[in-house]
Amino acid sequence: MRVLILGGTREARDLAAALVDEPGVTVTTSLAGRVRDPALPAGETVIGGFGGVAGLRAFLRARGIEAVVDATHPFAATMSAHAVAACAPPGHGDDPAGALAGDPAGPGSVPLLQLTRPGWTPGPGDDWHRARDLPAAADRARALCPPGRGVFVTTGRRQLAPFATDRDRHYLIRAVDPPTDVLPPRHTVVLDRGPYTVDGETRLLRAHDVRVLVTKDSGGALTVAKLDAARTLGLPVVMVDRPAATGPVPPTWPDVAGVLAALRGLAAGGQAAPPA
Template structure:
C-alpha cells in the first residue's frame, strides 16, 4: 500500500484483520512523526519506478493499492508505471527513475516478521503486471453560501489571494509546508501558515507559522479565522473529512476560499474506488480469483 493518508491507515487496519493478507505500507517520510498504519511500514521511498518495480518483485507483492494524497501525482504515476508489465529493457536490475521524489534508503518497521506473502496467486508471475487499485477520496464541492475561486496551481493561488485580500490583511494558507515561495514575494499582507511540520520553503516577511494536525472542528476553525481577522483562505482540494471544517468555518464567517485544483493524472488511471470499503471488497474479489470492478463514476467529486 502506498499510503500516508487517513484512508490508507483505515484500510491497512481492516486488511491486517483479514486472514491470509500481509500488508506492507509505504510512507514517503516527509512528516517527522507520522501516524503509522497497522502491519509493516516502509519509510523513505524506493528510488523511482525502477526501485519500486524491484521491491514488488523481490517481495512477491500480489497487488498494490495507491492510497496516497490526491496531490501526490508523481508517486501515483510511478505506481502505474511500476505495476505495468515491464519491457525487457526496463526490467534490467532496477534502474532509478530520474524524476523520483523518494530517497533510495528505505527502512521498515512494524510487526511483520519478514518475508512477503509467498503465494503470488493474484499476479501472473515474473515479468507480468501487478494489479493496481486506486483509493481516491472525492474532492470537495462548494455548497450554498460558499465563495470559492478555483485555480490550477499555487502560483495562481498566491496571485488570487493578493487580489482578494487588501494590503494589511491576513491570508490563511493551509497547503502544507512545501511550495510556499509564491507567497513569499508579498510584503504587504500577513500570512498565517498552518502545517504539521515547520515549513521548508522561503516564507513571506510577515508571517505566523501554526504547527498543528487535524482533525479540526468547525468551532475551532471559526474562532481561528476571527482571532486572526482572516480575509482569504488558501487550500488544496484534498477532499475528505479530516480538514473540511475550515471550509464550513469560512462559509460561516464569510471568508472567500482560493481552492487549488487537483493535478491531472499523467497517464492511464487505474481502477479507482472512493473509500476503503470499496477497496476491501475489490481485494477480496481478487483473492477469490475474480476481476475487481471499480464503481461507476468513482472519480466524481462531492462534498463530504
C-alpha cells in the first residue's frame, strides 16, 4: 500500500515513523517548504507545493498512491481543500463524498483520511478571548493591553500586518523563521521552535513585560506551555479560532492510533472504519 501524508506537524512525523514499520506499506510525506530547516519524517520526503489540485492529482496518479492522510496544520485550510478535491473521482471535485469515506465512488478516486489534533480548551483560571481571525485578534489585544506594555504574538511569521499599525505597545513575535510581513514599529523577534517549558515561557513573558498573549488554536503539547505560563501569571489570552471548513470534511481522527487502524483496514481490502 502506497500512502501519501500531507505533513508538517508532529502528528504527521509520528504517523510516518509508525508506517515505515508496517509490512507492505510505502510512505511518502509532503512538506510545504515554508520552513527553512524542517524536522524531516521517516520515509521518503517531498518538499514544495504540488501546483494546486491538478498537480496533486497528477502526483497521486504518477506515484500510484492508494491512500492520502491530511495531517497538515489545523490552519492549513487551502491544502486541506486541495486534498479533498484531488482525491475525489475526476469530475466530482465538488462532491467527493465517496472518496472521503474511503469507499471510492468511481475510477480515479483515492481514499482520504484526516489526522487533526484537538484544539485547546480553557481551564480553571484561564482568561481567554476568542477571535475569528488575526485582524480581530489584533483589535482585541490592543483593547486588553495597556499602552507601553507588551503583547506576545505566536501566530507564525506571516500575516502580521494587523499588528503593524500599533505604535503604543511592544510586540514580542516568536516564529521558527524570520517574519515575512510588515512588523509593528516596536517589536522584538525571537526565532525558536518547541517544545517549550512552563518555566521558560514564564521567564520570557516577564522579561518582556507581556500583558497579553495572542495565539492560534493549534492544539498539541509542543507549544501548550505558553498557555500554562499565561494562566500562572494571570494574563489574558487572545485565541484565534480555527478556520471553518468550506466543503466536505473527510473522516477525521484525533490521534495516530486511529489513523493507523483505518489504514490497516484499507490495506486489508476493506474500508477505513469511521472514527467513533
